[in-house]
Amino acid sequence: MLRRLSLALAVAAASNGLAWAESTPPTTKTDLVSVYQEAVNNNADLAAARADYQARKEVVPQARSGLLPQLNAGADLNDTRTELDSPALKADRSGTVYQATLSQPIFRADRWFQLQAAEATNEQAALQLSATEQNLILQSAQTYFAVLRAQDTLASTKAEEAAFKRQLDQANERFDVGLSDKTDVLEAQAGYDTARANRILAQRAVDDAFQALTTLTNRDYSAVEGIKHSLPVLTPTPNDAKAWVDTAAQQNLNLQASDYAVDAAKETLRQRKAGHAPTLDAVAQYQKGDNDSLGFSNTGTVSGQQPISGDVEQRSIGLQLNIPIYSGGLTSSQVREAYQRLNQTEQLRESLRRQVVQNTRDLHRAVNTDVETVQARKQSIISNQSALEATEIGYQVGTRNIVDVLDAQRQLYSSVRNYNDARYDYILDNLRLKQAAGTLSPADLEALAQYLKADYNPDKDFLPPDLSAAAEAQMRGDRNY
Structure with a gap:
């Protein structure tokens, strides 16, 4: 039983x-x-x-x-005013330069x-x-x-709570018929409350x-x-x-x-x-713009030819070698x-x-x-x-x-x-x-x-x-x- x-x-x-x-x-x-x-x-x-x-x-x-390869393009727009004291001369010049640069790392x-x-x-x-x-x-x-x-x-705590509740009920029944004292009831109550x-x-x-x-x-x-x-x-x-x-x-x-x-x-x-x-790059550059903007004088000549006027194109290709020496x-x-x-x-x-x-x-x-x-x-x-x-x-x-x-x-x-x-x-x-x-x-x-x-x-x-x-x-x- x-x-x-x-x-x-x-x-x-x-x-x-x-x-x-x-x-x-x-x-x-x-x-x-x-x-x-x-x-x-x-x-x-x-x-x-x-x-x-x-x-x-x-x-x-x-x-x-x-x-x-790295390819960059850009444009410069310049407006230059020149003044000379002697002889008295003033000149205003403006020009636009378009440029593109292509570089390819070699080393x-x-x-x-x-x-x-x-x-x-x-x-x-x-x-x-x-x-x-x-x-x-x-x-x-x-x-x-x-x-x-x-x-x-x-689930186990629920089962434990049910078990302590049953024990509390038994303790109360035994106390009612004089088979146990109040201490048993209090102990059982404490156990049930904890459960x-x-x-x-x-x-x-x-x-x-x-x-x-x-x-x-x-x-x-x-x-x-x-x-x-x-x-x-x-x-x-x-x-x-x-x-x-x-x-x-x-x-x-x-x-x-x-x-x-x-x-x-x-x-x-x-x-x-x-x-x-060291580093080595191949660099190609193209420029086109007003001769003043590119650094040429209106009265300048190239290889004994006629003075340069109007737009000028420049193309260059070469190698760039950089040797680090000291960088602080x-x-x-x-x-x-x-x-x-x-x-x-x-x-x-x-x-x-x-x-x-x-x-x-x-x-x-x-x-x-x-x-x-x-x-x-x-x-x-x-x-x-x-x-x-x-x-x-x-x-x-x-x-x-x-x-x-x-x-x-x-x-x-x-x-x-x-x-x-x-x-x-x-x-x-x-x-x-x-x-x-x-x-x-x-x-x-x-x-x-x-x-x-x-x-x-x-x-x-x-x-x-x-x-x-x-x-x-x-x-x-x-x-x-």
């Missing part, structure tokens, strides 16, 4: 939830893959990252332009290295965008399972979790599909930390991006050093700055490499620990259920007091929450491990979606379906449960 009464604690809360569900119109539940797709289409952070990449990739054509080492640095920066930006897209996969899963975690926690406060906080956590889902996707959700207890809880494949670290060293997106950041810094250093090198120490200072920036980038890459190695090893251990923890937490529920029922029997016969019963109930529902936390930790740590290794993809979410339950009801599904049978077997002394 006591066993059925104890197991009914969770069932009672579930029944309340089912009754509410029956009186409420059914709602469409969203699955994990749909949430991720909505995040891809509507997430503001991802949209900002894409815009940042499109902006940063423009450094390549900007740097390339320094190696391509510009600094601009070539600038282009190389820009191309490395472009590759870095592309990888950083890919890392952001990959992180959205994990973020979608974290936000989705945060909702399920909060719902399961609410009720916890249930209120758990409800707010559910609302907050759904709000986070809305923030991620810009969509409102009222229900999501839950994860089945039949989800396989397996060790990583391969279960070798070194293999995961080696994969991370080659495929981690942020680490690859840091390699290109170092390449860009190296090319920038070469660009600064090339500031000491600017170039040397820029070289020193670029060298330190390269050193900084290399150190940041090494720091990131160490962090990736640490995270990969830690997450590999975490997944293996989660596998054992899930099983241990499930067993803890069974053991705490048996302990609670034994304590209730002791309370009925007078060998235990109400405080012992209340503590046993708290331990039971704490073990339930710990079990569900362990399940979700296992799922997310698996995804984090794959992200650290650089192998996380939408296919991992699709694999999880196979174990989603469309009719998941937290008020009854927060407990493993085989819990009751296992508890019965334990009470019988069967070690093979």
Whole structure:
């Protein structure tokens, strides 16, 4: 009788939830893959990252332009007034000059290295965008399972509240017939009040979790599909930390991006050093305008010919050689700055490499620990259920007091929450491990979606379906449960 009464604690809360569900119109539940797709289409952070990449990739054509021909055209309009004291003479002249200049860099080492640095920066930006897209996969899963975690926690706190309410009612009944004193009633009342406060906080956590889902996707959700207890809880494949670290060293997106950041810094250093090198350009120029404006005198002659009058055209083509000698120490200072920036980038890459190695090893251990923890937490529920029922029997016969019963109930529902936390930790740590290794993809979410339950009801599904049978077997002394 006591066993059925104890197991009914969770069932009672579930029944309340089912009754509410029956009186409420059914709602469409969203699955994990749909949430991720909505995040891809509507997430503001991802949209900002894409815009940042499109902006940063423009450094390549900007740097390339320094190696391509440059064509400029212009016009000058001048009005000149000349006065001479002796002999007294005044003259007003005006003229317009049109000109075009074409230059083609022939040797510009600094601009070539600038282009190389820009191309490395472009590759870095592309990888950083890919890392952001990959992180959205994990973020979608974290936000989705945060909702399920909060719902399961609410379900357990509702069941706990129902159990404490039952205990309070029993304490009042025993007090009324003289089987217990007022202290038992007050203890039971305190336990019930605490459980009720916890249930209120758990409800707010559910609302907050759904709000986070809305923030991620810009969509409102009222229900999501839950994860089945039949989800396989397996060790990583391969279960070798070194293999995961080696994969991370080659495929981690942020680490690859840091390699290109170092390449860009190296090319920038070469660009600064090339500031000491000479430059050579081919220049062609065309001018047409009034002879006065072009510097010819009305009385001047060219090669013994008649005086020049009217418009004059000039064409020139040649090479311009520039040899930097001294620029106030600017170039040397820029070289020193670029060298330190390269050193900084290399150190940041090494720091990131160490962090990736640490995270990969830690997450590999975490997944293996989660596998054992899930099983241990499930067993803890069974053991705490048996302990609670034994304590209730002791309370009925007078060998235990109400405080012992209340503590046993708290331990039971704490073990339930710990079990569900362990399940979700296992799922997310698996995804984090794959992200650290650089192998996380939408296919991992699709694999999880196979174990989603469309009719998941937290008020009854927060407990493993085989819990009751296992508890019965334990009470019988069967070690093979």
